[in-house]
Amino acid sequence: MSGRQRRVAGSVLAGVVLAACGWWADRHGYGPVGLVLSSSAVLVVLAGACRAGALYLPRPAAPARATAPRRLSARERADGERSARLLKAIAVVAGARAGGVGGLSEFERIVLHGVAVLPGCQYPPAGHGYPRS
Structure with missing residues (x-):
């Protein structure tokens, strides 16, 4: 049991004892004394819980500081x-609206034609079974 739990349990125990004494006093004709003891029981429990911090909701953790960017493989x-x-080839082709895409591998040309369909070009390329757009 942590210290916080012990403090709360101690205040609850003291409150229960005071409440029992207040009930006994009220049953035996000491009404004002019973009222004071019962009220004190409530105050003792609340003060103990407040002092232990049991009445406060936990606050969200502070955001972590930005870490250095990791090295790329x-x-x-x-x-x-x-x-x-x-992306550069797409920009060039989109700007020219015609022309070739020199310097790209076959895979890059196929992807480029799939992303930015050129006028007069067939997609998918001959021999590939990609769905038509």
């Missing part, structure tokens, strides 16, 4: 470079 760097080349 060779494959991740190659993917990033390939993506940059494809």
Whole structure:
């Protein structure tokens, strides 16, 4: 049992004893004394719980500080470079609205034609079974 739980349990126990004494006093004709003891029981329990911090909701944790960016693997760097080349080729083709896409591998040309269909070009390329757009 943690210290917080012990403090709360102690205040609840003291409150129960005071409440029992108040009930006994009230049953035996000491009404005002019973009222004071019963009221004190409530105050003791609330004060103990407040002092132990049991009445407060936990606050959300502070956001973690930004960490240094992790190093990319060779494959991740190659993917990033390939993506940059494809996006550049798409921009060039979209700007020209015609013309070739020199310097790209067959895979990159197929992906480019799938993303930005060129006028007069057939997609999928001959020999591939990709669905038509």
